[in-house]
Each structure stands twice: as structure tokens, then as C-alpha cells.
Amino acid sequence: MTPSDCAAAKINLQIDENEFIASLDPLNADDLLPIIPQFNKNHNVNGLIELANQIMPSEADVRSWDYYEANAAVRDVGFLLGSLKRHRVEPCSVIPNLEMIMKMLSEKTFLPPRDTLLHYTVWNPCGTRRRTYTGTLDEQCLIESVAMAMSPLVKAIYLLVELHRIPIQSAAFKAVCDRINIHFQKVIEGIVFARRHVSLSYFSKELRFYFDPVMIGDREYLGPGAVEMPMFVFDHLLWSSNCMDEEYDTFKKTYVPYIHWEMREIYHRLENKPNLIDKGIDTIITRGIASDPVVCESMKGLYSIMQQLKSFRMPHKTVAEEAYSHVIAGKNKPVCPLKSDFHELRDNGSGGYSPGILSHILKLSNQKMERLNEYVRPNLKPGLCHALSGSASR
Ligand code: HEM
Structure with missing residues (x-):
């Protein structure tokens, strides 16, 4: 199955991919995985290894699966990979054929040969079938906070794609900006939910350890x-x-392989091409349409999306800084719930x-917002854009 076959199947079946993958149980693991939190709590590494070997699919199983079943299988194996690594065991060293099976699955899922955020959150079933490492309310809420933000973010991304096709001289431009803001508000709610319901001390002393990279073959996967x-x-x-910033460029490229293939295609399509803000500014300059009231509304629309983005990033930064405050304070002391489980708090996400x-x-x-602000003064009455000078900066 190729990505376009998947897209066609999705349209034909009229399915919601997230719900569909979450509903699948190709490893017959529904009744087996609920023991994982207990094994983790008791540091029962042998139990985890036995369970992993019990649910591992054969080559023939994997060959018979489609994209959806393969993803559901990766999700379930993933909980054992993260759990074993939390106890400092490299999964490939204790599960025969793991490398080969994960690589076969990766070819079917168009994702790396391990579980990703998609598997952990939106492809993870709700209610009694929910898979977790710890079974705690904090972890359930962490999963929920991302799950509630993910689909609205994807919808907002598709609307940004649509915006790339709409001229800024059209009234439809601002209307789409408003729809983006409605979806993005739910992304902000995701981080607010995490802030309220996930103990950051529990995150850094327990949950964080399940998200370490694992070796598959000769390289690590996040x-x-x-x-x-x-x-x-x-x-x-x-x-x-x-954006020419090297650090941010490297950051983006690190995670491209871990996102859904549809998002990856959108990303690659726009590489080194102008983004919405630069396109808007360029059009204003080349056509001399700064004082067109519709254009001003469009630019204000872009500005308000940038503000929304900031409204996600500011509280998220506070959450992250609090969870990793031991690094900032230089107090990285080992956490030692049991002698056999001697861990140092992680310095990085x-x-x-x-x-x-x-x-x-x-x-x-913020720098981009300042640039945009030269062309739209939100405090002025609609239609009164700032006089233009110079050309759009990259
Ligand atoms: C316990 C809560 C959380 C902590 C401690 C935390 C911490 C971090 C850290 C340290 C990073 C830097 C990259 C890395 O991981 O290496 C990061 C990135 C990121 N996190 Fe979180 N995070 C938390 C919850 C969330 C939630 C609930 C969401 C979404 C709803 C989220 C979305 C993001 C995004 C999108 C990035 C990429 C950077 C960006 O675009 O600003 N995080 N997080």
C-alpha cells in the first residue's frame, strides 16, 4: 500500500483514521496489556520481556496487515519498548527478531520503526482499552491533553494550506484565518489541561523515563x-x-520523519518556498495595495494567528521550564525509588x-510578528495600514 492507496482507501471507507486504528487489536493484546503498569511499578523486567515475546507478531502476520493494522500493532509493541527502556533494557537485546519486525512494520506505516506520538495518543483507544505505562491519572491526562490538541491542529494546518491558495485581496482570507483561530483555541486548551492535571514533579520523576530513545538496528529512535x-x-x-535559522531548521528536520505522512508531504511541498506572511508582505509591496481595507483585514488575520501561537507557546514554555527546573537550578540529583532503579532526572525533553x-x-x-506588525497595526482602525517601505525580509 502506498500513501495514495491509503488516502483512497480512507475516502472510500469514509473512516476517521484515528478512531479506526484505535479500534484495532491485531495482536489480541487488549486483555494482556493492562498488566504493564503493574510490571513497571514492580520493576518486573522479566514479566515485560515475556509479555513482549508473547505479543510479538510473526513475519507472516506483518505481511498480511495493511497500514491500519500495522499501526495498531506498532502502538501495542511500543508500550513494551518504552517500558523496557525505562528499566534500562534495550528492547532489541531481549526480544528476538524485534529489529526485523519493526523495520517491516515501518515500511507499512511510513513511520520510523517504533511507536510515535500518534500511536501513544490519537491511535490509543479510550476507556478500558486505553494503553498506558503507569495506569496513573497523570499519564491518562497527559495522553488526553495531546489527543485533544492533535486533530484541531491538523484541521488548522489544512486551513493554512487552503489559505496559501486564497489571494490576500479576497475577503475569504480573513474568514479562513478566523476558522483557524477557532481550531487553534483547542490546541491552547490542550496545554492548559496538561498544566492543570499533570503533576510536573511526577512527570520528571517517573513519566519522562518512558520516553527515552531506543536502539533499533544501528540507530536510536526517539x-x-x-x-x-x-x-x-x-x-x-x-x-x-x-527561515534561515540553523538551529530551528535542524529542530524541524529532526521530527519530520515522526509525523504522519500527510503532514510530511505538506511540509516538503513548501520547503524553501514563501510562507503566508512573506507572501502577504510581498504582494502588498509589489502591488502597492497597503491601504486596501480587505488586505488590511487579511494581514490582521495572520497577526491574530501568530498571537494564538504565542498563547500556546508561552504557557507551554512555563510547563517545560518547571518540569526541567532541576537543570536550570543545577540540582540534578538521582531519584531512587528502589535501589535497583537508580535514575538521574533527565536534562532534556x-x-x-x-x-x-x-x-x-x-x-x-516574535521577530516575524514584529515584521508583520510593520504592515498591520492592530490598534488602528480597520483599513489604516502602516505606510509601506522596503521589501519583505526572509
Ligand atoms: C508535562 C508536560 C510537558 C512537558 C514537561 C513538556 C516539555 C517539552 C520540552 C522540554 C520540549 C522541547 C523539545 C523536546 O522534547 O526535546 C517540548 C516541545 C514541545 N511540546 Fe511539550 N511538554 C509538555 C506537554 C506538552 C503538551 C500537553 C503539548 C501539546 C498539547 C506539548 C507540545 C509540544 C510541542 C508542539 C513542542 C515542540 C516545540 C514547539 O513547537 O514549541 N507539550 N515540550
């Missing part, structure tokens, strides 16, 4: 952290497709970055 949200695709379309990257992204997007 754990299913929220950094794998396609937020950088949103940025890319809106303000950063041609599951994506390998320190919270400093969040300030850096904020700084870059």
Missing part, C-alpha cells in the same frame, strides 16, 4: 513525546518555511532538546 506534534508544520506554512529551544522558537516567531 520516544513518543509531544514534540512530535506537527506544530512545526503549522509554523512552516505560516511564518517559517524559509524526549526529543533531545532542553527547554531553551522553546525560548529560541518564541524569539524567532
